[in-house]
Amino acid sequence: DTAVSQTPKYLVTQMGNDKSIKCEQNLGHDTMYWYKQDSKKFLKIMFSYNNKELIINETVPNRFSPKSPDKAHLNLHINSLELGDSAVYFCASSQDLTGSGEQFFGPGTRLTVL
Amino acid sequence: SQQGEEDPQALSIQEGENATMNCSYKTSINNLQWYRQNSGRGLVHLILIRSNEREKHSGRLRVTLDTSKKSSSLLITASRAADTASYFCATDRDNFNKFYFGSGTKLNVKP
Numbered sequence: 665d666t667a668v669s670q671t672p673k674y675l676v677t678q679m680g681n682d683k684s685i686k687c688e689q690n691l692g693h694d695t696m697y698w699y700k701q702d703s704k705k706f707l708k709i710m711f712s713y714n715n716k717e718l719i720i721n722e723t724v725p726n727r728f729s730p731k732s733p734d735k736a737h738l739n740l741h742i743n744s745l746e747l748g749d750s751a752v753y754f755c756a757s758s759q760d761l762t763g764s765g766e767q768f769f770g771p772g773t774r775l776t777v778l
Numbered sequence: 779s780q781q782g783e784e785d786p787q788a789l790s791i792q793e794g795e796n797a798t799m800n801c802s803y804k805t806s807i808n809n810l811q812w813y814r815q816n817s818g819r820g821l822v823h824l825i826l827i828r829s830n831e832r833e834k835h836s837g838r839l840r841v842t843l844d845t846s847k848k849s850s851s852l853l854i855t856a857s858r859a860a861d862t863a864s865y866f867c868a869t870d871r872d873n874f875n876k877f878y879f880g881s882g883t884k885l886n887v888k889p
Contacts, residue, residue, distance in 0.1 A: 668820070766823035766826065767821075767877070769821040
């Protein structure tokens with residue numbers, strides 16, 4: 665019973681392509697996040713949604729567009745992929761907006777742009 | 779700029795020894811959390827400490843927080859090979875729902 669799942673686990677694609685990563689949580693949480701982890705393991709928040717509403721948009725290029733069809737899903741679409749987009753992308757969820765709750769992370773999607 | 783900075787970047791110890799990792803941050807916080815990441819996996823929450831708390835325990839984990847020094851430490855006692863992982867601190871800043879992570883401390887526990 666996976667709490668936060670992501671698909672695909674691995675994604676290898678050419679520069680310039682458009683790709684999507686899907687995320688689903690079955691925890692009944694209101695808030696979902698996307699993080700990017702670079703090759704030095706530095707983890708940086710990209711977006712957060714609360715009840716399908718965008719709350720955080722950290723200076724991420726507008727080639728990245730999150731979409732939340734319902735509060736259990738938060739997908740990430742990336743247009744015109746660049747070499748620098750290669751990283752591991754993590755989806756996470758938490759019960760609410762406050763910082764007092766733990767975040768539950770998905771297994772990650774390793775994106776390689778050639 | 780990133781908020782949490784873990785130190786050391788890497789730590790190698792023998793099973794049974796204690797492991798101490800530190801986290802420093804730059805601005806005032808409401809909460810600080812520690813997470814573990816096994817190789818190739820997502821992060822798993824370990825413990826949360828609030829800004830008005832100084833110490834917290836959970837099993838073999840002990841976390842301290844010194845807000846005057848803007849630092850926290852994570853102590854793992856009697857380490858096991860299964861503790862081998864990267865450990866991250868996460869701080870909230872500005873508003874509650876934005877967390878800042880560092881690049882972690884990579885712990886290797888040799889059997």
